[in-house]
Amino acid sequence: MAELDTSGGGKKGGGKVRTKKMSTRVDLTAMVDLAFLLITFFMLTTTLSKPQAMDLAMPDKEKTDEQQLTIADNRTMTILLGSGNRLEWYMGLVDKQLTPPTVEGYGKNGIRKAILDKSKEVVGITGDPKKGLIVLIKPSDKSNYRNLVDILDEMKISNVQTYAIVDISDPEIELLTRDGIYK
Template sequence: MAEINVPAAGGNKAGGRRSKKLSTRVDLTPMVDLGFLLITFFIFTTSMSSPKAMKLNMPDDTDPTVPDMPVGKSTALTVIPVNGNRIFYYHGDLKDALKEEAYGTTNYSMSDGLGQIIRTKQLALDKTGKRKDLVVMVKPTPESNYQNVVNVLDEFLINDVTRYAIMDITPEEKEIALAKSAGH
């Protein structure tokens, strides 16, 4: 609240009357109280951002009696993230893919990137009724970074790919992936 302090009437002086300057004082205590109430309100009503995690199932590789899971060549897609946000991919077996030119290089673009490659593979498998059998193998190179792998996993989540594996890359695959992706 504002208050005005008026001094008591003084003696009469000769000459014209001067207007007296009045002193004003504003009490800011209610404003501070309101500020703290608002801060408290926003702290209690704001939800903190919760971390988001993607479920990643890894096989138990400690048991040598468990056989490797067979994957059909027609349902396999291998994705190799390389440096520079590029991805080398091939369908089926590497040697067969090189002979049949069933490989390529892409990026993370929304219109013609990795997501489009996955959707094209899914549509091809829909014709044979084997969409659920699609297995995507991710083989990151040492030149790729962690964000590249996360982007690939995000594309799997967006395109509803439920069967995928993160695997070690062979020296042959690394050499071919780096050579083929360097040309683009």
């Protein structure tokens, strides 16, 4: 049982004799019980943060070469995920690049700005908002999971409708090595 003793203590120096105060005893058991009941109530009624998930459609591995679509090079942006939270992007194919490879970081002043600029360019070239930018995301073995999640977040923020996660090729690894982001 918990209790609080508020007695006055013993005789303090001096010659006066004082009347002895009776100690007041406060029983704290009920307050402790109430505290545990409230803690239990709030723990059971509180909703914990729910994990957020992003839907991701992966390409069909069963498709043959005849079933795959041919896409114009000027609509295709390739993003190579390297080490050190850096990435490299270019337009077109690795052997026929329409823009020189550019090393960027993540965020609004990095890859997001490039994606938004290229999206506007592609819509201007095609004249059809449905034929917008297509992004190929190619993570390297030196990139980490956070980099992949960050670039998927950038796709969502930039409102890119068509993107795919694709295996990286040897010429692209050489490109990352040349620019020093494959360590």
